[in-house]
Amino acid sequence: MLKLTCPYCGVTGEETEFHAGGEAHLKRFGPGSGDEDFTNYLFSRKNPRGVHFERWRHQYGCGKWFHAARDTGTLEVFGTYTAQTGEPPADIVAKIKAKRPEWEGFA
């Protein structure tokens, strides 16, 4: 079971209380960008088995979007954090590195 804790209201719930919003921290390529960058922005997503960063929404709760760092293979959640950031916070990155020494890091 995947259990997430909403960083806005503090509620811990299982997966069906939330709505998955796909890969986190996408860099937007809009008007003026090259075809390849734009195509990748629109269609290419990471799909790792292991450490992954995602957007989730507390759909049946406070309604807020947030970020989650988790392992897609084990469903271990390393942490959830605010939506108002372009990259994972240092403490969560450090926690993942300690638990998954083989992890290549956030890119």
Next chain:
Amino acid sequence: MSDVTRITDQGMITLRADFTSLKGITVPETRKIRDGIAWMSPDELLVLVPKSDVSAKLAELEKALNGHYLLADVSDARAVFSLTGDWAREVLAKGAPVDLSPDAFKPGDLRRTRIGQVAAAIWMVDDRTFHIVCFTSVADYLEEWLRHASRSAAKLTYF
């Protein structure tokens, strides 16, 4: 048994704003309801007044607010139920993924959650009474669900 009553004279006002900008309004703590004001999210409150007082309350709130905010009369967009009885906790626990044990959920506590798979907000009024708010569009369904779960033949005494 537990009694289910639809409260038809409940006025409800949604207020969305940056809480730090609110003056003269005491914002309840996270997931609490206090003095007729319910915490709905980090930037949303539900203000409860009798239906006949909604216009006056809207005018009063309008004066207290400034900057970017949303104020809306949602009285007819929401339905409110009262669920009361010695095993009201058990009735709700059948359909809502919330820890409703007496240690975890007390009068004044509020949760937005789902009941029988529809979105709802619940709070405890006193030791044996909950109030439940849902969208009007699913009110008949939820009323039937609550009555069904409250039948004495379906009694559970877990807590």
